[in-house]
Amino acid sequence: MASLKDIKKRISSVKNTQQITKAMKMVAAAKLRRAQDAAVSARPYAEKLHAVMSSLAQREEGDEHALLNQRGTGRALVVLMTADRGLCGGFNANVSKEAERFIRSNEQGFDDIDLMIIGRKGRDFLRNRVGQHITKVHEDITSDATYKTAQLIGQEIVETYSEEKYDAVYVIYNAFKSAIEQIVTTERVLPIQANPGEEIEGDSVDYIYEPNRNEVLGQLLPKLVEVQIFRGLLESNASEQGARMSSMDSASRNAAEMIGKLTLQYNRARQAAITKELMEIISGAESIK
Template structure:
C-alpha cells in the first residue's frame, strides 16, 4: 500500500489541478458570452448578404463574375480552422480528422488538394501528414474583420490566378455550450442558393447597376463568410473548453474523494499496526 506521505502529496496535487481547471472554466465562460454575442450578431448579416447575392445572380448571366465561374475542378484548397491552444476536449482532433477524411474521399475528384490552416493546433497535426499551403496562428486573441478580409483577399487572388479551382472551409459551427457541429462550406466559386419552386421573387431597382453591385458584393461575401466561420470557431472553442474543464473538475473531485478514503484507510491501518506493536511489547515485558 502507498505510504501516507505519497497519498497526501497526490491529494494536494489533484486539489491544485482542480483549482486550475475551475479557473479555466470561469475564464472560458466569460469569453464564451462575448464570443456568442459576436456570432449571433454576424449570422443575420451573412444570411441577408447571401439573399441579396442570390437575387442579383439570378438577374445576371451565370458567368457574369469571375468568382462565379465554374471551371473543370482539378485543384482544390481546404481551409481548416482550429484553435491555437488545447485543453478543449475533442474540438481540434475532430476537425483534423474531418480534414483528413475530406482529402481521402475527394482525392479521386481533384488531382491536387492543398490545405491552409488557421490555428496552431491544426497546423501541428497536418504538417507531417499533408502539404500545408499556408498557416495563420495567433489571430484569435485579437480577431477582427480586417483579419478575415486579408485572408479572403488572398483566397480570391489565388482563385483568380487559377492556383485552385474550388475553395472549401472546414470549421466548428457553434450550436450550444455542449454542442459544436463540424461544418464544410464551399467558398469559391460562389454558388447562390436556389429559391424554392413557386416562391415569389419581387423585382428591385438597383443603383448602381446590377453588374457593379455584384462585382462589389461578391468579394465582400467571401470575407463575411470567412469572418463568420472564425467567429463560430472561437465560440465553439470556448464552449468546448468550458465543458472539458467542468468535466475535469468533477473528475478531480471524485479522485480527491477516493484518495482521501485511501489515506484514511492507510492511516487507520498504520494506527492499528502501532497499537498491535505496543500491545505485543507490553505482553512480552509481562512475560
C-alpha cells in the same frame, strides 16, 4: 502499497490541478458570453447576404465575374479553422479529422487539394497526416478575430481564385450550437452559386445596377467571401470557448472524484498504520510480563 506521504502528495497535486481547471472554466465562461453574442449577431447579416448573392448568381452568367465562374474539378483550397490552444475536448480533433477525411476521400474528384490552416492545433494534428497538402498556416488570430483579419484572409482567397490558382474554395469550421455541442460544418465559398432548389424572389424582375453591373459585382462578391470567413471565425471562437468551459468543468469534477478516492485511501492507510503501531505496543507489553 503507496506510503502516507506519497498519497498526501498526490492529493495536494490533484487539488492544485483542480484549482487550475476551475479558473480556466471561469475564464472560458466569461469569454463565451461575448463570443456567443458576436457569433449570433453576425448570422442574420451573413445569411441574408448569402441569400442575395445566391439569387444574383442565378441571374448572372458565369463570365460576368471571376467569382461566379464554374471551372470544374481541377485544384481546390480548403480553409480549416481550429484553435491555437488545446484543453478544449474534441474541438480541434473533430474539425481536423473532417479536413483529413475531405482530402483523403476527395468525393468531388479534384486533381489536387491544398490546405490553409487557421490555428496551431490544426497544423500540429495534420502535419504528419496530410502535411504535403498544407500550403499556409495563420496563427494567433482565432482568440480575438476581427473583421479586418477576415478581410485580409478573404482578399487573399479572392485573389488566388481570380488568378485561377484554384477552381473551388471550401471552409471547414465548428458551428456554435451550445456550450456542450458544436457542429462540424463544411461550406463551399467559391465559386458563388445558388443554393440547390432555392427559388428566386421576384423572378419576373431583373436588378438595376448602379453605377454599372461590373462595379457592383466587383464590390459585393468579394464582400460575401469576407463575411463568410468572418462568420466562420466567430462561430469557431464561440465553439472553442464553449468546448473549453465544458471540458474544464468535466476535469474539475473528475479531480473532485479523484480527491475523494485518494482521501479514502489515505484514511485507510493511516488507520492501518495506527492499528499496526497499537499491535506492536500491545505485543511489547505482553512480552515484558
